[in-house]
Amino acid sequence: MDDRIINFEPLIEGVLIKRYKRFLSDIKLDNGEIVTAHCANTGPMKGLLNEGAKVRISYSSSPKRKLSWTWEQVEVTGINNEKVWVGINTLFANKLIKTVIEKNLLKDKLGDIATIQSEVVYGQDKKSRIDFLLTPKISNPDNRKIFIEVKNTTWKKNKIALFPDTETKRGQKHLIELKGVMPESKSVLVPCITRKDVDFFGPGDEADPIYGDLFRDSIDAGMLLIPCCFEFHKDHITWKGFKPLKLDG
DNA sequence: AACCCAGTGATTGACGCCGC
DNA sequence: GCGGCGTCAATCACTGGGTT
Numbered sequence: 507m508d509d510r511i512i513n514f515e516p517l518i519e520g521v522l523i524k525r526y527k528r529f530l531s532d533i534k535l536d537n538g539e540i541v542t543a544h545c546a547n548t549g550p551m552k553g554l555l556n557e558g559a560k561v562r563i564s565y566s567s568s569p570k571r572k573l574s575w576t577w578e579q580v581e582v583t584g585i586n587n588e589k590v591w592v593g594i595n596t597l598f599a600n601k602l603i604k605t606v607i608e609k610n611l612l613k614d615k616l617g618d619i620a621t622i623q624s625e626v627v628y629g630q631d632k633k634s635r636i637d638f639l640l641t642p643k644i645s646n647p648d649n650r651k652i653f654i655e656v657k658n659t660t661w662k663k664n665k666i667a668l669f670p671d672t673e674t675k676r677g678q679k680h681l682i683e684l685k686g687v688m689p690e691s692k693s694v695l696v697p698c699i700t701r702k703d704v705d706f707f708g709p710g711d712e713a714d715p716i717y718g719d720l721f722r723d724s725i726d727a728g729m730l731l732i733p734c735c736f737e738f739h740k741d742h743i744t745w746k747g748f749k750p751l752k753l754d755g
Numbered sequence: 756a757a758c759c760c761a762g763t764g765a766t767t768g769a770c771g772c773c774g775c
Numbered sequence: 776g777c778g779g780c781g782t783c784a785a786t787c788a789c790t791g792g793g794t795t
Contacts (some may be wrong), residue, residue, distance in 0.1 A: 525768095526768090526769075526784095527768075527769060527770085527782050527783075527784050528767055528768045528769065528783085528784055528785085529766095529767095529768090529783095529785045529786075530784070530785080544785055544786065545785090546766095546785085546786070546787090547768055547769080548766050548768090549768095550767090550768075570786090572785065572786090573785070573786090578785090596766095597786085599786075624788090672767095674766095676765095676766085683783075695780095731771085753784080
């Protein structure tokens with residue numbers, strides 16, 4: 507089986523000089539040139555901001571952009587000196603999961619899907635947006651709509667991928683709202699694990715204990731958890747399958 | 756009706772300024 | 776010296792108004 511999910515133009519490699527001002531990162535390319543790349547990750551990127559680390563960036567020719575470069579991946583070194591590339595672009599994570607759904611890789615868990623809508627408003631005040639709203643095919647015995655929230659997961663401890671890596675009020679709200687749409691609709695949380703060096707997924711209790719409590723509440727209430735794992739390469743992504751939940755690891 | 760473009764909200768860490 | 780508050784940063788998706 508070909509486990510390639512997405513192919514793209516080969517990324518450009520360099521080393522991280524620093525990340526600053528929330529959206530900006532300075533990167534030294536292999537040819538010595540220093541460029542400023544947009545950092546599309548909203549979190550603190552725990553364990554990933556090592557100065558001098560190898561990084562990969564993409565180029566956009568859009569005239570509307572101030573910065574042509576986007577930071578996509580960073581290389582980290584494990585305890586046994588093994589190297590792993592980690593995807594850090596949270597927008598890319600959404601695209602990745604959308605492709606996984608379109609390729610029908612979640613069929614065993616969700617059944618056949620008729621339509622996929624992105625960024626649909628929902629929730630108490632209609633101020634939240636669900637990443638994906640799926641409508642099942644008529645033939646699907648469970649005809650409930652499916653709310654899917656995607657979480658780009660980059661932090662790991664031991665062999666467990668952890669989300670979140672910081673206190674996240676927004677993430678807490680998402681869990682409450684996912685719980686709120688049940689049982690009329692199905693709720694699904696999809697941690698998009700953008701590194702291959704993990705065996706499990708777990709809530710980042712240490713970073714956000716309230717999130718951990720809400721996570722358990724929602725699971726108990728019937729929220730489906732589908733942690734998807736990927737390996738990142740210079741010009742493509744491969745599918746590494748589902749990872750089981752491990753609590754109190 | 757279809758398309759285009761300008762404007763805007765959402766995102767959160769860093770930093771500057773103010774007052775004490 | 777320090778805490779709190781406000782602002783800024785770049786991108787994308789969406790919105791609404793205008794034009795073809």
